[in-house]
Amino acid sequence: MEHRARRGQDATPEKGGSRRTVPVAVRGWRFVRQHEPGRYAAYRRRARSYPRCPFQEGAHTRRRSITPRVPNGGHRSFEGGRLPRPPRSVLSVDPGPWVSDLAESPWRRVWTLNVDDVFEAAYRKTAMANSRQLEVLDWQSPYAESGRMQVVHLHGHVHDEIPRPVIFSLAQYVSSAENKSVWFSMLKDIVAAEPLVIVGARMLDDPDMEALLVDNRPVNTAPSVVVDPYIPVDREWQLRQWGFDVLKMTGQDFTLWWRGAVDVASITAAGAISGIAVPQFHALDTSVVAPPRRGHDLYSGDHPEWHDVVHGKHALFGWVRSEIEAVEAWADQPMPDARLRTIYAPRLSGTTTGLLALAREAVRKGIRVFLFDRSSRWHAGNLCDLARVGPTVFIIEGAADFGDDIDRTLIEAAREELPIYVVASDVRDNSVRFEGRLGGAYGQSVSGFYGGSLKSSDSSALLRKLADAGRLGALANVGDEARRTAISGLNVFSAMMLITRGERFETRLRHELLAADEWVARAALVLGLAAEAGRPVGIAELARAVGVTAADIASSAATDEARALLEVADSTVYARQREAAAKVAIASKGKPWARQVVEDAILRLAPQASQQGLRMRNRIPMLVGHLMTFKRLAPRLGGPADLEQFYENLRPSFGQWSARYWEQAALCARARRDWTVAESYAGEAVRILDDAYTRTTAGSVSMAYAADLAGLGLSWVELFEQGEKHYRAAFAHDRRDFVSALSFLRWCARLAESAIRGAGVFEGGAVRAAWDEVYVRVRVEASRAGEAEQTLSELERISARWNGVAGR
Numbered sequence: 001m002e003h004r005a006r007r008g009q010d011a012t013p014e015k016g017g018s019r020r021t022v023p024v025a026v027r028g029w030r031f032v033r034q035h036e037p038g039r040y041a042a043y044r045r046r047a048r049s050y051p052r053c054p055f056q057e058g059a060h061t062r063r064r065s066i067t068p069r070v071p072n073g074g075h076r077s078f079e080g081g082r083l084p085r086p087p088r089s090v091l092s093v094d095p096g097p098w099v100s101d102l103a104e105s106p107w108r109r110v111w112t113l114n115v116d117d118v119f120e121a122a123y124r125k126t127a128m129a130n131s132r133q134l135e136v137l138d139w140q141s142p143y144a145e146s147g148r149m150q151v152v153h154l155h156g157h158v159h160d161e162i163p164r165p166v167i168f169s170l171a172q173y174v175s176s177a178e179n180k181s182v183w184f185s186m187l188k189d190i191v192a193a194e195p196l197v198i199v200g201a202r203m204l205d206d207p208d209m210e211a212l213l214v215d216n217r218p219v220n221t222a223p224s225v226v227v228d229p230y231i232p233v234d235r236e237w238q239l240r241q242w243g244f245d246v247l248k249m250t251g252q253d254f255t256l257w258w259r260g261a262v263d264v265a266s267i268t269a270a271g272a273i274s275g276i277a278v279p280q281f282h283a284l285d286t287s288v289v290a291p292p293r294r295g296h297d298l299y300s301g302d303h304p305e306w307h308d309v310v311h312g313k314h315a316l317f318g319w320v321r322s323e324i325e326a327v328e329a330w331a332d333q334p335m336p337d338a339r340l341r342t343i344y345a346p347r348l349s350g351t352t353t354g355l356l357a358l359a360r361e362a363v364r365k366g367i368r369v370f371l372f373d374r375s376s377r378w379h380a381g382n383l384c385d386l387a388r389v390g391p392t393v394f395i396i397e398g399a400a401d402f403g404d405d406i407d408r409t410l411i412e413a414a415r416e417e418l419p420i421y422v423v424a425s426d427v428r429d430n431s432v433r434f435e436g437r438l439g440g441a442y443g444q445s446v447s448g449f450y451g452g453s454l455k456s457s458d459s460s461a462l463l464r465k466l467a468d469a470g471r472l473g474a475l476a477n478v479g480d481e482a483r484r485t486a487i488s489g490l491n492v493f494s495a496m497m498l499i500t501r502g503e504r505f506e507t508r509l510r511h512e513l514l515a516a517d518e519w520v521a522r523a524a525l526v527l528g529l530a531a532e533a534g535r536p537v538g539i540a541e542l543a544r545a546v547g548v549t550a551a552d553i554a555s556s557a558a559t560d561e562a563r564a565l566l567e568v569a570d571s572t573v574y575a576r577q578r579e580a581a582a583k584v585a586i587a588s589k590g591k592p593w594a595r596q597v598v599e600d601a602i603l604r605l606a607p608q609a610s611q612q613g614l615r616m617r618n619r620i621p622m623l624v625g626h627l628m629t630f631k632r633l634a635p636r637l638g639g640p641a642d643l644e645q646f647y648e649n650l651r652p653s654f655g656q657w658s659a660r661y662w663e664q665a666a667l668c669a670r671a672r673r674d675w676t677v678a679e680s681y682a683g684e685a686v687r688i689l690d691d692a693y694t695r696t697t698a699g700s701v702s703m704a705y706a707a708d709l710a711g712l713g714l715s716w717v718e719l720f721e722q723g724e725k726h727y728r729a730a731f732a733h734d735r736r737d738f739v740s741a742l743s744f745l746r747w748c749a750r751l752a753e754s755a756i757r758g759a760g761v762f763e764g765g766a767v768r769a770a771w772d773e774v775y776v777r778v779r780v781e782a783s784r785a786g787e788a789e790q791t792l793s794e795l796e797r798i799s800a801r802w803n804g805v806a807g808r
Contacts, residue, residue, distance in 0.1 A: 095122035098252040101259060102199075104128055108279050109150045111187055115157045115166050123149060131277035131382055140165065143182040144612035145376040145619075147280055152183050182607045188216045189540030192550035193571045195222035197258075199251050218243045219539065219554035220570055221293070227254045277382040281370040281394065284359050286310050293570075295563055299471045299500050301493065302567050303574040304353040306371075309360050315465040317458040317492075319449035320354040324361045326445075327421060331367050331391045336419035338410045339443035342399070342434070343425040344790065345451030347534065348493035348578060351425050354449075355395050358423065362393050372396040374536055376616045380408040384418055391419040398534050399424035401617050403437030411440035427534075431790030435782070436738035446789060453489050460484065462492065466499060473499050493578065509577055509584045512564045520556065521585055522546040522597045524565045527575035528582025529598070532632065535623050541608075542573045545601035586636055595637045595646055602627050606653040611689075614660065625660050630667040640671035659689035663697040675705045686726075692733040696740040699726030703747035711754040717766070720751065724770055731774075738791045741778045745771060745798045752805040768806060775799065 095103070095118045103122035110119060123134055128149065135148040138156045156166035190196060191212055218224040223245045231239075236246045247254060289307045298308045308314060323341070330336050345351050359369040370386065372395060386392055394409075396402060406422055413420040426434055428450075438444070454462065463483050466472050475483045487495035513521050523546050530537050543550045557568040565581065567574045575581035586594045605624050614621040626632065628650065633643060647665040654661035666681035682698035702723030706716040730740040748771045755762040778795055782788040 095119070095125075096252075098255045100125050102251070102255045105258060105262065106279075107149070109152065111152045111154060113153075113155045115153060115155060117157070117159050119151055120159070123151075128277075131385065133379075137183070138165075139183050141183065142610040142612045143186060143608050144610055144616050146616055147278065147376045147378055152187075154183060154187070182610075185544075185607060188212060189538075189544065189550065191224070192216040192219060192543070193538060193540040195220050195224050197225045197227065199227045199254060213239070213242055213244070216549070217551050219550050219568075222570070227251060229253075278370075278378050278386070280373050280375050280378050281383070281386075282373060284363055284369045284371055286360060286363050293568075295558070296567070296569075298353075299466065299469060299496060301497055301500075301576045301578070303569060304356060305569065306356060306359075309353065309356040313465075313469070314353050314357055315458070315461040316357060317350065317354060317461060318455065319447065320357050322449070323354070323358050323423070323447060327358065327362050327367070327393060327423075328365060330421055331362075331365065331419075335417070336391050336421070337443055338413035338418060338420045339445070340406065340410055340422050340424060340438070341445055341447060343423065343447040343449055344428040344431050345425065345449055346427055346491070347532070348491045349451030350492040351451065352397065355397070355423060355425065359393070359395060366390075368392045370394050372402075374398055374401075374617075374619060376618050377402060377405050378409075380405065380412050383409050384412050384416065384420065387413065387418040387420045391421065393421045393423060395423045397425050400426045400430035400434040400437075401622065403434045407438045407440050410442040414440065414442040428790065432738045432742060432794055435788040435791045436734075436736050438788070439736055452491060454487065454492055454495060456484065458492075459487055459495070462487070462495060466496075471500055475499055497577075506580065506584055509565075509580065510588050512561070513581075513585055513588050516561055516565060517556070519546045519548045519552070520562050520565055521589060522601075523553070523573070524575055524577075524581040525585040525589075525594055525597050526601050526627075527566070527573060528577070528579050528585060529627060529632075529636075530623055531575055531578040532582070533626050535626055536619060537573055537623060538571050538619065539568060539573050540571070541605065541620055541623065544604050544608075546597075547600070547604065582636070591636075591638045591642070595642065598627055598633070598637065599646055599649055602650060603653055609658075611657055628661065628664050630664045630671070634668075634671065640668050643668050644672065657688065659685040659691075659694050662688065663694060666697055666701055670701050670704050673708060675701075675708070679705070690729075690733075692730040692737045692740050695726045695730035695733065696737075696743055699723045699730065699740075700743060700747060702726060703744075703751060707747070707751045707754040710751055711758045713758040716751070716755070717764075720764070720767060723747065724766075735777075736781055738778060738782065738788070741774050742791070742794055742798060744774055745778075745795075745802065749798060749802040749805060752802065756805060762806060771802060771806070 099118060100122040103119060104126040106128070112119060117136075120134060120136060133148045135146055135150045136153070136157065136159060137150055138153045140156075141152075158166065195218070224243070225245045225247055226239055227247045227249060229248050229250045231246060231248060236248070239246050247257075249257070284306060289310050292305070292307050296302050296305065298304055298313050304314070323343075326341065330339060343351065343355075359371065362369050368386070368390065370392065374397070383394070396406065399406060403424075406424060410420065410422060412418075424434070460480075463472070463475075463480070467476075472483070475486060478486075487498060490498065513524060516524075523542055526542065526545050527537055537545075539550045539553055543553055553566070553573065554568055556562040557566050557573075565576060567576050577584070602624055605620055609621040609624040614625065628647075630643065633646075634640065637643065637646075647661075647668055650661060651665075662681050662685035666678050666685065669675075669678035669681055672678075678701045679698075682694070682701045685694040686698050688694075700723070702719050706719035706723060709719065710716040724744075727740060727744040730737060734740075748767055751767060752762045752764065755764065775795070778791070782791040782795065
């Protein structure tokens with residue numbers, strides 16, 4: 001990145017027409033040692049902490065032109081020989097005005113080769129810093145999406161007193177590449193999959209950058225831009241061939257142009273900057289809508305997009321009308337309150353399309369609507385700031401994973417009397433987990449929509465919409481009654497597949513899978529398994545999981561063969577047939593093949609699945625956790641004996657840090673009735689992370705062991721006491737954790753059943769006392785929650801089972 005020479009410096013041209021700024025008349029170190037002993041001592045401390053950094057006594061260092069690589073941001077080169085006195089850190093650089101202007105733009109993340117803190121200094125001066133916390137990382141930091149303003153120093157940094165590895169020489173470049181830093185890998189994925197701006201880097205002169213661009217050509221529909229005022233014509237041509245746009249202007253000129261192009265001044269105005277602070281939420285607008293992608297077809301099963309509902313391609317079902325009326329009634333109040341509206345519905349019930357339709361009508365009524373992308377957790381205060389200008393709706397799918405954040409947001413909104421309406425949806429199996437995370441005093445209600453088979457009125461609405469679009473297929477030649485009969489008992493996805501793709505849908509899908517390239521079949525399996533839990537998968541993650549590049553996926557998805565199975569929506573990929581893709585892939589290729597594909601995918605994604613990322617509910621660790629979940633894998637990929645080696649193969653990558661891994665391995669051993677191994681694995685999970693989840697797993701292992709012995713007529717009391725101890729530790733971590741409490745009650749009922757089967761009688765007085773205590777606590781807590789009806793229903797089912805055996 002080129003910028004104006006400062007006073008006392010000479011801007012001199014270099015070979016090839018580029019320019020490099022060189023400091024002149026810099027005072028020698030002897031002068032500094034004699035006249036500025038404090039400054040000299042600071043340099044000496046820095047030299048000892050960073051022995052490879054080019055600070056030398058007796059000579060000044062030529063200004064290093066370590067060209068900064070800044071996707072999604074930008075800042076200046078590092079000055080190795082002339083540093084100001086550090087006011088608050090080891091190294092502090094005073095940014096120029098244009099760098100501050102650049103820092104004020106709403107970047108999602110900034111990458112740099114600099115080791116100084118010029119961007120951080122510039123950012124702290126902007127209004128952005130008031131709403132989005134700065135997070136400084138280096139190339140060895142664990143990977144996690146935090147929602148903060150992340151600045152990643154790929155060559156290390158010298159911001160503080162703690163020595164950190166920095167990269168200057170070619171040997172260090174090679175060494176860092178061999179170390180396979182997760183941040184270098186992430187940058188490769190981002191270059192290929194997401195739009196970015198690169199300012200100041202001499203693209204093909206830098207060994208990192210050249211390899212990065214050659215191997216990872218951009219596939220996103222939004223442009224990726226390279227800013228370089230002195231790039232030679234041949235290299236400009238090469239970059240354009242690779243898919244990059246090139247702007248021949250200085251960093252300062254680019255900043256002025258960019259601020260006008262994206263209207264930074266209005267974005268950072270009061271009331272609007274908060275939207276930048278929560279990049280996980282995207283504002284929906286009916287006036288500016290991206291056009292549909294080539295080949296996108298909602299009626300053939302493609303994932304619903306905003307433009308589909310804005311252009312009226314959806315059928316408006318009865319439950320959607322009810323939800324629209326509920327939102328409008330809330331917004332029409334003199335003072336709308338903080339409110340949670342929960343929707344529990346099975347997959348493939350049209351929930352996503354219905355929520356987008358709800359958003360369209362809300363936007364048309366002047367209500368602000370934001371859609372959650374499930375990339376990470378958020379700060380409750382920043383989300384509340386969005387509602388300070390008027391009624392605001394937040395749509396959150398997969399809500400159970402983010403229930404604690406939803407609760408905190410609504411508690412704060414209720415305290416400040418902010419008009420926030422959260423529409424939270426998930427499958428009914430996650431209802432207890434979600435309700436256990438809600439404890440605030442705010443309005444709550446549950447939708448009457450339960451998904452599943454289409455109602456008669458909804459079937460008619462769907463058939464009318466398909467008729468208007470000329471997409472009735474074989475049903476075009478039959479009467480209305482015959483059409484309704486054909487799709488009777490089907491959910492909306494199955495009905496559309498039957499109508500638009502024919503009666504032999506699975507047979508056709510099987511042929512398509514067998515005819516596809518091997519990586520396409522692997523992708524269909526991974527995406528199908530992810531779809532079972534509604535886990536979004538980015539194009540970069542999928543490419544890594546199946547061993548191809550993002551460019552391979554983007555180019556192949558344009559072919560008829562791959563497009564029949566995969567849909568690429570900018571940076572996200574979907575299986576067109578959702579979970580049916582996994583079912584047919586396993587049936588076609590076999591369970592051993594499927595186990596190997598899943599194992600390979602998990603191991604390839606392992607470097608990006610950190611504990612920090614899991615804590616932030618990032619997409620990759622959540623996907624990896626889903627792919628290794630025993631209760632989901634066992635019915636599909638083989639029994640406990642088949643999966644034993646599967647978990648053993650994952651141990652080198654996850655055994656040192658992942659409690660989740662040990663939990664699943666313990667559950668697999670429990671299913672094999674290998675009790676010693678199961679207890680050992682569950683204990684390892686608790687050792688790594690002692691929380692409600694690991695304690696519940698350990699408790700379930702002990703209780704299962706006790707039930708096994710009770711069924712044989714052997715002593716089980718000691719194991720019960722051990723299990724109860726684990727469960728009570730789980731309760732102590734989170735008193736409102738209904739999942740742990742209900743698990744304990746279920747195992748008590750199973751233990752009683754086993755004891756009767758083995759000894760003919762159940763004498764467990766301690767079990768009865770513990771049951772009564774936990775049952776009453778859950779009953780009181782769930783009733784206090786107001787709308788925890790799913791928890792109460794499940795509690796009564798378990799109670800009926802307990803009363804059926806404990807009363808004997």
